[in-house]
Amino acid sequence: MSGQSESNTGPAHRSVEIGVTIAIAIFAVVVIVGSIQAGIGWGDEGPKAGFFPFYVGISILISSLVNLVGVLQQNGNDLFAEWSQLRRVMAVLIPTAIYVALIPWIGIYIASAILIAAFMRWLGHYGWLPIAAIAIGLPLFIFVIFERWFLVPLPKGPVEASLGF
Numbered sequence: 001m002s003g004q005s006e007s008n009t010g011p012a013h014r015s016v017e018i019g020v021t022i023a024i025a026i027f028a029v030v031v032i033v034g035s036i037q038a039g040i041g042w043g044d045e046g047p048k049a050g051f052f053p054f055y056v057g058i059s060i061l062i063s064s065l066v067n068l069v070g071v072l073q074q075n076g077n078d079l080f081a082e083w084s085q086l087r088r089v090m091a092v093l094i095p096t097a098i099y100v101a102l103i104p105w106i107g108i109y110i111a112s113a114i115l116i117a118a119f120m121r122w123l124g125h126y127g128w129l130p131i132a133a134i135a136i137g138l139p140l141f142i143f144v145i146f147e148r149w150f151l152v153p154l155p156k157g158p159v160e161a162s163l164g165f
Contacts, residue, residue: 013080017071025064031057091123107157109139109165 035050035057042048081089099115117135120126146152147165156165 008079008082010082010086011080013078014071014074014076016080018068021064021068021071025061025068028057028061028064032061092119095119103155105157107160108154109143110157110159112139112142 031053035054038050038053039048040050040054042051095115095118099111102111102114113135116138117131120131120134121128142154143165146154
């Protein structure tokens with residue numbers, strides 16, 4: 001239908017299930033190959049490093065293949081989600097993925113402050129004073145809880161290293 005609005009269109013449920021099933025199967029193959037490289041046999045001390053991951057990978061691959069067969073046997077072409085809904089999901093997913101990628105480079109505290117500030121401003125439309133208070137205060141609170149009280153070091157970047165944290 002060429003007259004459909006964007007609010008009634010989006011990827012089909014079947015297509016998404018096929019894509020996710022294939023992605024999980026690829027992940028399973030990566031696990032299996034890595035396990036074989038690490039060794040899946042039995043050594044003098046017991047199972048080698050790849051023994052258990054190999055069988056988990058096999059289970060994931062078999063499950064993916066069963067799911068794929070089930071999806072291919074379905075006839076329906078129901079809507080998975082509307083494009084506007086997927087845009088809202090991506091508005092959270094993409095910045096969060098960038099946050100995770102930045103942690104090794106700038107540390108968890110600076111990355112968290114940036115993520116909190118970005119979400120508060122972009123999605124919450126908060127003013128700069130509450131943004132500054134929470135984006136700086138929450139990582140400091142987390143620092144005190146984990147680094148000082150529980151003595152659990154979290155990933156730090158060059159800023160924290162230069163400040164001696």
